[in-house]
Amino acid sequence: MALGKRIAMIGSGNVAWHLAPALENAGHIIVEVFSRSKKNASALVDRLYQAEIKEDLDFSDSTAELFIIAVTDDCISEVAQELALPENAIVVHTSGAQSLGELGYTATEAIGVFYPLQTFSKSKKVKFEEIPICIEAEDKDTERVLLTIAKSISNNVQLVSTVDRKALHVAAVFACNFTNHCLTLSEQILNSKKLDFDILKPLIIETINKGLELGPSNAQTGPAKRHDFQTLDHHMEFLSENEELAELYRLFSQNIVDNYPID
Amino acid sequence: MALGKRIAMIGSGNVAWHLAPALENAGHIIVEVFSRSKKNASALVDRLYQAEIKEDLDFSDSTAELFIIAVTDDCISEVAQELALPENAIVVHTSGAQSLGELGYTATEAIGVFYPLQTFSKSKKVKFEEIPICIEAEDKDTERVLLTIAKSISNNVQLVSTVDRKALHVAAVFACNFTNHCLTLSEQILNSKKLDFDILKPLIIETINKGLELGPSNAQTGPAKRHDFQTLDHHMEFLSENEELAELYRLFSQNIVDNYPID
Known part of the structure; x- marks a missing residue:
């Protein structure tokens, strides 16, 4: 394979926690980790071979080639603007919900998105090779680099535009967060x-x-699918002590009833 | 094991479709199948060794010892009242939502509930031995018989009262029907x-x-858990063309936000 990339990880949440070691296992080198939380940064560095903790966002002397912003959605744009970068740096975020344009004010034009479509919790291992990775980039050169890196850790890499990624993210909230x-x-x-x-x-x-x-x-299956309104009423009665839960039950059942009309 | 029971199956829906063959495989004999739908009754009989189609609910000359009412919830009581039975018959229904009392006007006092806690679709095979079966009975003799039959097809048999079964059924709707x-x-x-x-x-x-x-x-995980209201707003906007779906998203997210307060 091609030589590993030198990578700086900005953020130490659930995504960074799993992505950084996966990149190392594929032959890349995490050189630095920055996080607002020193404790989390330190815990992540402990999972890595040679990464060091970076105390601020001035990376102008960094040897990293790729900067991965894996922070909460509403901090991406702010972090990206604060970043001081070395020459030829590529900057990506890992968010399903945020557009490529969030990186518009970054000090490089080589920007992209590297979105692993999975639910990450620190206490649960994941197999990265099965995780779909959605790539988007501002230019073809950046796209090529990101595709190569993504393919080094996953067998399921796809080019996904900002618009499609947003639909994917909403769908993922239903399929994962709401399901759970x-x-x-x-x-x-x-x-x-x-x-x-x-x-x-x-x-x-x-x-x-x-x-x-x-x-x-x-x-x-179930009572709503069968339009079994008597059972739906019994269940609503059972839930009546918890107004919000009862309303959720009602709306959900109504949506199922509407989706499965009986001739 | 004890000799197999002679059983009549009333209903030919998803539950009967899987329960009847499972009982046969455990050594019981399905002698008759009744269903409002002749076509479904005939299809179920074709899955069984020696069952015959019964055209009405007069079972007074039947050789069956156990009558399993596996019909839509709101028909159970009506079917149970219409049933003409031989001596010493036991009658059960298979519903999670209906009380034992639904069988109160049956022409026998040996009544019970035989509720397999699973989602059944005709086109998908299930392993009955892993399915929890919830048993309730009016008297100890009936309870003993039902426990023996349930244990002949499942490794997970439990005594569950009407009140607890109702909670279980509501929980199952969330865990299965809403999840799906x-x-x-x-x-x-x-x-x-x-x-x-x-x-x-x-x-x-x-x-x-x-x-x-x-x-x-x-x-x-997800934006609601993180109280990431910006992403929630983006998603609501994305869903705004479908009012019911947007409301479902809003209510679900609100419930998650409330369940995971951030200090």
């Missing part, structure tokens, strides 16, 4: 009656297997 | 932009694996 929150709510409902969440595990596993095998719209 | 609908909505969002649902599959699999491994409330 449904599990949390079901656990809360069981715990409120001192019942064990474990009893739902076979159901949850089968739900996802079936949804992926048949396609989710073919796999839908 | 989240996937359907994400597919619709992608399709509206001509993007392929396949790109989300690694994310979906990881979401569930992580939720079950860490517990869902520890596994939550």
Whole structure:
């Protein structure tokens, strides 16, 4: 493979936590880590071979060629503007929601997006080679470099525009964040009656297997799909102590009813 | 093992479709199948060894010992009242949402609930031995018989009262029906932009694996969890063409924000 890139990681959250070691494993070198949180920066550096903690955003003397901004969405633009860079630096962010234009005021024209489409938590290992990485770049040279780096850690690399990435990100919120929150709510409902969440595990596993095998719209079951309004009413009554939860139940069921008209 | 029971299946929907063959495989005999839909009854009988189609609910001459009512929730009570039964018959329904009392006007006092906690679609095979079966009965003799039959097809049999089963069923709607609908909505969002649902599959699999491994409330990620209101606003704007979907997004995100206060 091509020689590894020298990379600076800006941020030490969930994405940086998993992305930086994956890049190292593919032969790249993380030379520096910057983070507002010294503690998190230090913990991330401990996972890496030779990275050093950088105390500020003046990277003008850095030997890094690629700067990865993996910070909260609403800080990207600010961080990018503050960055002092060496010559020929490439700067990317890792956000699904933010446009390439967020990097418009960066001190380089070689900007791009390097968005790994996955849910990251520090306490859970992930296999990077299976994670789709969505690449976008301002120019063809940058695009080529980013594609090469992405392909060195993943078998699923795609060019995705800002507009499409935004749709993808909204879809990912439904498929991941809302799906997981449904599990949390079901656990809360069981715990409120001192019942064990474990009893739902076979159901949850089968739900996802079936949804992926048949396609989710073919796999839908349940009282709302059957337009079983009596059961929906009973459930609403059961949830009536928690107004927000009851409203969520109502709206969700209504949406399912509307999606599956009965002739 | 004890001799197999002789069983009549009333209903030919998704539950009956999978439960009847599972009972046969465990050594029981499905002697008759009744269904409002002749076509479905005939298709189910074709999956079984020696079952015959029953044309009405007069089972007074039947050789069956157990009658399983696996029909839509709001028909259970009506079907149970119409049933003419032989002596010593046991009657159960398979619903998570309906009380044992739904069978109160049945022509036997040996009534119970036999609720397999799973999502069933005819086109997807399931492993019955992993499916939790929730048993409830009016008397101890019936309970004993139902437990024995349930244990002949599943390794996960539990006694669950009507009250607890109702909580379980509401939780199952969140964990299964709403979860699957989240996937359907994400597919619709992608399709509206001509993007392929396949790109989300690694994310979906990881979401569930992580939720079950860490517990869902520890596994939550995303803009609402981070209180990233800028991204939430962008997403609401993206969804603004579909009012119901936007409202669902808003309510869901609000509920996540409320569940994860930031100090």
